[in-house]
Amino acid sequence: MAYQLDRITVLVIEDNQPMLDIVKALLTTFGVGQVIGAANGEIGFKRYHEYKPDIIIADWMMKPMDGISFTRRVRGDEQGPNPYVPIVLMTGFSEKRRVFQARDAGVTEFLVKPFNARDLYKRMVQVIERPRQFVKADGFFGPDRRRRKDSAFQGPYRRDTDYQNPSVGGALQLKQAEAHAQLFKIRESSGIGKGDKINLKTRD
Amino acid sequence: MAEDTHYNQAPRRKAEFIRPNNTLKAKVGSGGISDDILNKAQALLENHSADFLPLAELYLGALVKGIEKAQEPEFEDQSEYVISMMLYPTMQLKANGGMFHYHLITIIADKLIQFLEVIEKADLDAVEIIMAFHTTMRAIILGKITGTGGSHGKELIGALDEACTRYFDQFPKVKSRLDDYSKGKF
Numbered sequence: 109m110a111y112q113l114d115r116i117t118v119l120v121i122e123d124n125q126p127m128l129d130i131v132k133a134l135l136t137t138f139g140v141g142q143v144i145g146a147a148n149g150e151i152g153f154k155r156y157h158e159y160k161p162d163i164i165i166a167d168w169m170m171k172p173m174d175g176i177s178f179t180r181r182v183r184g185d186e187q188g189p190n191p192y193v194p195i196v197l198m199t200g201f202s203e204k205r206r207v208f209q210a211r212d213a214g215v216t217e218f219l220v221k222p223f224n225a226r227d228l229y230k231r232m233v234q235v236i237e238r239p240r241q242f243v244k245a246d247g248f249f250g251p252d253r254r255r256r257k258d259s260a261f262q263g264p265y266r267r268d269t270d271y272q273n274p275s276v277g278g279a280l281q282l283k284q285a286e287a288h289a290q291l292f293k294i295r296e297s298s299g300i301g302k303g304d305k306i307n308l309k310t311r312d
Numbered sequence: 313m314a315e316d317t318h319y320n321q322a323p324r325r326k327a328e329f330i331r332p333n334n335t336l337k338a339k340v341g342s343g344g345i346s347d348d349i350l351n352k353a354q355a356l357l358e359n360h361s362a363d364f365l366p367l368a369e370l371y372l373g374a375l376v377k378g379i380e381k382a383q384e385p386e387f388e389d390q391s392e393y394v395i396s397m398m399l400y401p402t403m404q405l406k407a408n409g410g411m412f413h414y415h416l417i418t419i420i421a422d423k424l425i426q427f428l429e430v431i432e433k434a435d436l437d438a439v440e441i442i443m444a445f446h447t448t449m450r451a452i453i454l455g456k457i458t459g460t461g462g463s464h465g466k467e468l469i470g471a472l473d474e475a476c477t478r479y480f481d482q483f484p485k486v487k488s489r490l491d492d493y494s495k496g497k498f
Contacts, residue, residue, distance in 0.1 A: 109341065109342060109343035110343040110344065110345055110346060111340045111341060111342070111343055111344055111345055112339070112340050112341050113340055113345070115339045115340060116336065116339055116340060124367065124404075124408065126362040126363070126364075126367065126412070127408060127411060129362065130357065130360060130362065130411065133356055133360075134353050134356065134357065137349065137352055137353040137356055138345055138349060138353060139345065139349065162335075162336050162339065163336070169400060169403065169404065192330075192332040194336070198407075199403070199407065200403040200404065200406040200407025200408075200421075200425075201403060201425075203429065221406075221407035221408065221410070221411060222407065222408070222409065222410025222411045222415075222418055223411075224354055224357060225350055225353035225354040225356075225357055226350055226354070228353075229345065229350060229353075233344065235336065236336050236337050236340055237337070239332070239334050239336070239337070241329050241330060241331045241332075242329070242330040242331075242332060243327050243328070243329060243330075244327065244328040244329075244330060245326065245327035245328070246326075252329070
């Protein structure tokens with residue numbers, strides 16, 4: 109069983125023609141059914157209305173409309189085909205404040221150039237498998253900007269829900285059993301019973 | 313019940329949370345794509361023959377324009393504008409260099425971005441360093457030095473690092489901005 113990417117349309121907005129060709133070729137190799145290209149945000153916005161893409165991949169720096177303005181326009185366009193469409197922003201910037209700027213505009217994912225095929229694929233998996241909820245608040249409409257610090261963390265969160273996750277719950281129970289065994293050993297070697305009270309004296 | 317307003321905190325904003333239907337997932341299903349396809353895509357990326365030279369010339373030309381503006385007296389008070397003029401093409405060089413097999417350009421342009429992000433004004437000392445970056449990148453492009461440039465590439469990076477360090481030693485305020493930048497505070 110594999111992704112049926114032939115069922116989706118991806119819009120790529122990039123003013124650098126060779127780069128646009130490369131991204132289109134990568135997506136076609138992945139098996140994406142329809143890959144639409146646009147040379148800037150202005151044309152991209154028209155294509156967005158025309159083709160109703162499932163994913164948009166846009167460059168940041170473009171004229172006359174850059175990727176950030178394009179994103180704001182898509183998110184703010186009530187007549188648009190899909191204001192929730194995932195937008196992946198490609199850019200050479202990787203600085204924290206730039207990421208925040210993109211996030212505040214409503215960008216879903218950030219793809220730092222230069223990237224490799226797996227980087228692009230990972231962003232696609234992210235928007236397919238882990239879509240973000242949207243937030244509508246004063247002055248903002250876009251994907252929830254709060255992100256778990258470690259999305260790859262599979263360990264316990266010290267919550268009841270840990271036990272509902274079979275892989276985490278199992279590991280946690282094993283760890284607890286090991287800890288109990290260790291405690292038992294300590295008790296046995298020191299001759300302390302389970303209910304014994306211990307008076308700890310501080311050293312002078 | 314607690315007061316809604318607090319003198320020391322930003323006012324609470326009402327937000328609506330929406331969980332849109334995952335139509336994308338419904339369309340593509342499960343299973344991902346195979347390693348074979350990913351390797352094929354990566355090979356395509358590594359072996360494409362798109363020419364970087366025209367693009368690089370365009371961005372290096374834009375960088376020169378920024379350098380020239382920085383030297384004009386009427387732009388002396390417009391450092392932010394002049395720096396942004398140089399930042400844009402540098403970012404493009406960083407972004408696209410590696411995509412077109414010029415990884416050394418990406419490394420050097422990244423260093424120049426770091427420099428441009430922390431300097432407060434494009435004074436004569438700063439411009440001298442930016443020119444050194446430009447000359448180096450131009451030599452790499454004209455010499456068609458693809459990849460990381462091996463030991464020669466390391467030497468070039470080392471020389472540019474040294475020039476930047478000398479500048480930062482001369483301007484401790486900028487150095488502290490660079491430290492903040494490195495820590496992601498910037």
